[in-house]
Amino acid sequence: MTIETQPRTDIRQVEYTVTLDSKTPTGPIQDRWDQHKFDMKLISPANRRRFTIIIVGTGLAGGSAAATLAEMGYNVIAFCYQDSPRRAHSIAAQGGINAAKNYRNDGDSIYRLFYDTVKGGDFRSRESNVYRLAQVSVNIIDQCVAQGVPFAREYGGLLDNRSFGGAQVARTFYARGQTGQQLLLGAYQALARQIGLGKVRMHTRTEMLDLILINGRARGIVTRDMTTGKIERHVADAVVLATGGYGNVFYLSTNAKGCNATAIWRAHKRGAYFANPCFTQIHPTCIPVTGDHQSKLTLMSESLRNDGRIWVPKKIGDKRDPRDIPEDERYYFLEERYPSFGNLVPRDVASRNAKAVCDEGRGVGPSGLGVYLDFADAISRLGVQTIRDRYGNLFDIYEKITGEDPYTVPMRIYPAVHYTMGGLWVDYELQSTIPGLFVIGEANFSDHGANRLGASALMQGLADGYFVLPYTIGNYLAQTKLEKVSVDDPAAREVEAEVNQRITNLLSINGKRSVDSFHRELGNLMWNNCGMARNEAGLKEALRRIPEIRAEFYENVRVLGEKEAINQSLEKAGRVADFMELAELMCIDALHRTESCGGHFREESQTPEGEAQRDDANFSYVAAWEYTGNGARPALNKEPLNFEYVKPSQRSYK
Amino acid sequence: MTGVMTLYQTSIGKKVVMAVTGAILLGFVFVHMFGNLKIYSGPVALNEYAEQLRYLGKPIFGHEQLLWIARVVLLGAVVMHITSAVQLTMQSNSSRPLPYSVNTRTQPAYRYASYTMRWGGVVLFLFIIFHLLHFTFGVVGYSSGQFVNPHGGVYEVYNNVVYGFMNPIVSIFYIAAMIALGLHIYHGTWSMFQTLGISNEKVSGTLRGFAAALALVIALGNISIPIAVLTGIIGLS
Amino acid sequence: MDLRLRIWRQKNKNTTGKLVTYELPGISPDMSFLEMLDVLNERLIEQGEEPVAFDHDCREGICGMCGLVINGVAHGPEVTTTCQLHMRHFKDGDTITIEPWRAKAFPILKDLVVDRSAFDRIIQAGGYISVSTGGTPDANAILISKESADAAMDAAACIGCGACVAACPNGSAMLFTGAKIAHLSHLPQGQPERYDRVRNMVQAMDAEGFGGCTNYGECAAVCPKEIKLDVIARMNGDLIKSTFLSSGTRKMGPNATRNGK
Known part of the structure; x- marks a missing residue:
């Protein structure tokens, strides 16, 4: 096995190849999905049982897709790395799910949700996809209520809504602070029903380690049973990846510890294009890091910024108790720099400014990576009880983790990675560039452009799983002549041999450093050089360093334990190995996209006020990267973006 | 009937059996205690009460007929109560093959009763046997000539009781058994409300209070008698 | 330290x-x-x-x-x-x-890793509402009182961690099973299968080898989501009712007969 450890110094000479066909329908945008549904070929109910579909991941997207396809009559084999499909990280979403129901009579509509999402994505998403998302959003709520999702209600018995993420309408449905959990349990219950009925064969504690292609089509996967260590081949008529995002490249993120990019990265290396890998979203209000031991970051709802004032000490290195720092020695940097929006500037602006003041040495807390979010003014203005009613549960979470009482001591917050808009490239039918490989949920790049709006991730996951994929996969299966394949196909055996080789290699290095230490090093590099704000020098530096880290990893990593047993170090090693390759692609993408847009902020491209400056003339496209072999430069393929309905405009928050 | 059997096969069904039989036994224990308190009205009242019990249900039931029916029902209830308890205990024991090396209870002290149900039940079973041998058959705890068996048609129940409790060891055993009964009734009654699905968030506090009051009344009512004998408040007639 | x-x-x-x-x-x-x-x-x-x-x-x-x-x-x-x-x-x-x-x-x-798939099998035995994707009425078509929605949400907060079983001296799964049953039985959507669900789930729970409940209350005391013992009482009551109702005889989950589907 050859390991790619040489720096790619020539990354600026990327190759421009084909223009991708997204199979986007034409005609009036309101009719496109309906027309497309009619145009797609169907498989009759009686014939569906002849087809088997593999689904990897059982979060909102994968779980809903597995349940729905099984209900339709397909045979489904589903996989998750957790011990139960109920635990996928969709469960951690707090705020809510958007739907264009207009239950509040405040002027919401499918078109408005579509408009907000395209604009929020900073004009880097596909209009047709976004419109479809807004269309099916209303069905999602109906479906979830029928499943028994206990959404918040008003006294009259109707569903309650709240506004979220700066939207001017209240279209967010929620179940206390646990909306993601409740939606996932809805999908999980539907999935459990199909498992009970024998229509879904569920493999828990099993992770996908590679994709099997036969005659150019995705026909199966190679997995490792994480309990026994057994490597297995599974074949089917189509493969669906619903494995979530890759925020854990940064080591510290709000993702679950197990979230990983191995499935999509292996698919990428087998031919699936990776779109916009540099589009990552940073959330401004997370609980800061306390030390090197930190293993993950916890998000606090953005709503805190409605009443909290963000500040740092004016004096560099001021270590006084925040309550002893007089008013005139405090720097309310958002209020001063953005007088009209103040503390309520968008996520990316707030995050970048917090990082900037910390870089100047004004950061607070033991690590110096934090800013105060102070409720003292709000408490004296509104009273403790009002603040408790609004934010009580968030204050409790904060106190549990930090041991500090935010009613008396200012909270400390710092931005953290929590969502990746990039992912495997898919067409309108959610099919990747590998025929028969479908990608849904956060794992694909599709609907959020360069920035995702709050309460839209849950919506997209369920839209893909319940209402889009179940139609489009049928179209593929109906049109494709699929020869019979078995797990003993030579192609499948070959992939398994490669997987075994990789595992044996990781176990045999027996160096000195733990997997986590490499992951931390990589994460730190990515956070500093490909995080909130990026520049050419930093990205080039990262591109020089990543191959060095990777080279050391393959010489000096220590993975103890056995292959054929539970081995959490081995699991992590495989994932980190893939993160190290993906990190490089993220930097290449970030370097090539010299404009700023949404979550991607290039310091070279900003307005005089310091806002993200898009370059629509040169970058109004999806960058879909093609793997061209070990050590070779990835090839850039472009899918041009056309905005027929929502015309691109510049954001301003002054 | 198949539905009832299906129910019984579940662990909850066995709990239902315990709840229903427990309720029967609880009713008996309460009436028994209430009857016993006639001792404070003097020997005539208590002896008459003992005699009249034989004519319970008159005129529909003949001499001792209803009493025997009650005895059969009670015996059946005891057997079913114990059988279910043994089955549930075995199920529980097998469900945790290896114990924790550190055992910590998180529950407040008033839930102590819940941890004494099984051994407390065994103690009560042994107590019932003693109690029958003692007050019913008079074969233990008496010096010769003290006990008069009512089967002879002479009702000297009052003196039987006083003689019985004049033995301090017997009295202490009775008092200890009544404390065990109180704990058993407290947790058992509340459990019954849980098992029968009567409890919910709104009423559970009230039901707990009711269980505690019932346990207290039964235990104290019974305990008062040996204490009254030992302190001389009640003497031989 | x-x-x-x-x-x-x-x-x-x-x-x-x-x-x-x-x-x-x-x-x-x-x-x-x-x-x-x-x-x-x-x-x-x-x-x-x-x-x-x-x-x-x-x-x-x-x-x-x-x-x-x-x-x-x-x-x-x-x-x-x-x-x-x-x-x-x-x-x-x-x-x-x-x-x-x-x-x-x-x-x-x-080491410290245990297999909790028994919980999944309890859910598979009936811990769901049998609705397939599509064809559902508008979300506001059925009114649900705030009280019912809140009660359902209290029970639905269960994260299935298994602490209740671990803490129970009987190794009982009543709090977990009761929470799912209470979640669905508090909602109008859960009514059609209410009694089938409870019977099937309780049977599955017993079959997995969990112990019975003796109301120690240890489960609720350690529950990180503070699920109340009331969910157990509710499950018990529903199971008893299912015995005396003509419904509540359908087999769900893995035991379902073909026409029972």
């Missing part, structure tokens, strides 16, 4: 395990309990000893993956998940005993 840890080490399902003592100096009170174990594992790797296996994922108290019995208490001294427990609740010099969930229905796979 310097700690002494006594940790259950067990190679696999088929071997017996034992408590092994580790000295762990230099722990920060800001660490979470699992981060403390991360530090231990890093040091074990340094020494060439295999790290301790334990389950964890989201580390923000919602996925239900983590769960350790800490000094005899499931999830440790605070009423929260193990991942949300922080070391400031311990003292310098403490000895901490860490064991896995212990129950016949939760076999130990390795």
Whole structure:
């Protein structure tokens, strides 16, 4: 096995190849999905049982897709790395799910949700996809209520809504602070029903380690049973990846510890294009890091910024108790720099400014990576009880983790990675560039452009799983002549041999450093050089360093334990190995996209006020990267973006 | 009937059996205690009460007929109560093959009763046997000539009781058994409300209070008698 | 902080395990309990000893993956998940005993990792509403009182971590099963299958080898989501009702007959 450890110094000479066909329908945008549904070929109910579909991941997207396809009559084999499909990280979403129901009579509509999402994505998403998302959003709520999702209600018995993420309408449905959990349990219950009925064969504690292609089509996967260590081949008529995002490249993120990019990265290396890998979203209000031991970051709802004032000490290195720092020695940097929006500037602006003041040495807390979010003014203005009613549960979470009482001591917050808009490239039918490989949920790049709006991730996951994929996969299966394949196909055996080789290699290095230490090093590099704000020098530096880290990893990593047993170090090693390759692609993408847009902020491209400056003339496209072999430069393929309905405009928050 | 059997096969069904039989036994224990308190009205009242019990249900039931029916029902209830308890205990024991090396209870002290149900039940079973041998058959705890068996048609129940409790060891055993009964009734009654699905968030506090009051009344009512004998408040007639 | 840890080490399902003592100096009170174990594992790797296996994922108290019995208490001294427990609740010099969930229905796979798939099978036996995707009425077509929605949500907050089973001296899964039944039975959508569901789920629960309930209340005392014992009473009541109703005889889940589907 050859390991790619040489720096790619020539990354600026990327190759421009084909223009991708997204199979986007034409005609009036309101009719496109309906027309497309009619145009797609169907498989009759009686014939569906002849087809088997593999689904990897059982979060909102994968779980809903597995349940729905099984209900339709397909045979489904589903996989998750957790011990139960109920635990996928969709469960951690707090705020809510958007739907264009207009239950509040405040002027919401499918078109408005579509408009907000395209604009929020900073004009880097596909209009047709976004419109479809807004269309099916209303069905999602109906479906979830029928499943028994206990959404918040008003006294009259109707569903309650709240506004979220700066939207001017209240279209967010929620179940206390646990909306993601409740939606996932809805999908999980539907999935459990199909498992009970024998229509879904569920493999828990099993992770996908590679994709099997036969005659150019995705026909199966190679997995490792994480309990026994057994490597297995599974074949089917189509493969669906619903494995979530890759925020854990940064080591510290709000993702679950197990979230990983191995499935999509292996698919990428087998031919699936990776779109916009540099589009990552940073959330401004997370609980800061306390030390090197930190293993993950916890998000606090953005709503805190409605009443909290963000500040740092004016004096560099001021270590006084925040309550002893007089008013005139405090720097309310958002209020001063953005007088009209103040503390309520968008996520990316707030995050970048917090990082900037910390870089100047004004950061607070033991690590110096934090800013105060102070409720003292709000408490004296509104009273403790009002603040408790609004934010009580968030204050409790904060106190549990930090041991500090935010009613008396200012909270400390710092931005953290929590969502990746990039992912495997898919067409309108959610099919990747590998025929028969479908990608849904956060794992694909599709609907959020360069920035995702709050309460839209849950919506997209369920839209893909319940209402889009179940139609489009049928179209593929109906049109494709699929020869019979078995797990003993030579192609499948070959992939398994490669997987075994990789595992044996990781176990045999027996160096000195733990997997986590490499992951931390990589994460730190990515956070500093490909995080909130990026520049050419930093990205080039990262591109020089990543191959060095990777080279050391393959010489000096220590993975103890056995292959054929539970081995959490081995699991992590495989994932980190893939993160190290993906990190490089993220930097290449970030370097090539010299404009700023949404979550991607290039310091070279900003307005005089310091806002993200898009370059629509040169970058109004999806960058879909093609793997061209070990050590070779990835090839850039472009899918041009056309905005027929929502015309691109510049954001301003002054 | 198949539905009832299906129910019984579940662990909850066995709990239902315990709840229903427990309720029967609880009713008996309460009436028994209430009857016993006639001792404070003097020997005539208590002896008459003992005699009249034989004519319970008159005129529909003949001499001792209803009493025997009650005895059969009670015996059946005891057997079913114990059988279910043994089955549930075995199920529980097998469900945790290896114990924790550190055992910590998180529950407040008033839930102590819940941890004494099984051994407390065994103690009560042994107590019932003693109690029958003692007050019913008079074969233990008496010096010769003290006990008069009512089967002879002479009702000297009052003196039987006083003689019985004049033995301090017997009295202490009775008092200890009544404390065990109180704990058993407290947790058992509340459990019954849980098992029968009567409890919910709104009423559970009230039901707990009711269980505690019932346990207290039964235990104290019974305990008062040996204490009254030992302190001389009640003497031989 | 310097700690002494006594940790259950067990190679696999088929071997017996034992408590092994580790000295762990230099722990920060800001660490979470699992981060403390991360530090231990890093040091074990340094020494060439295999790290301790334990389950964890989201580390923000919602996925239900983590769960350790800490000094005899499931999830440790605070009423929260193990991942949300922080070391400031311990003292310098403490000895901490860490064991896995212990129950016949939760076999130990390795060290502190147990197999909780029994919970999934209980849900598969009926812990759902049989609606397929599509064809559902408008979400506001059926009114649900706020009280019912809140009661359903209280029960639905269960994260399926298994602490209730671990804490129960009987190894009973009544709180978990009762929570799912209560969640669905508080909603109008859950009514058509209410009595079928309870019977099928209770039977599945017993078949997995969990113990019966004797109302100790240990389960509710350690539940990180503070599920109340009332869900158990509700399940009991529903099961009794199912016995006397003509409905409640359909087999759901893996036992479903073809036309029962």
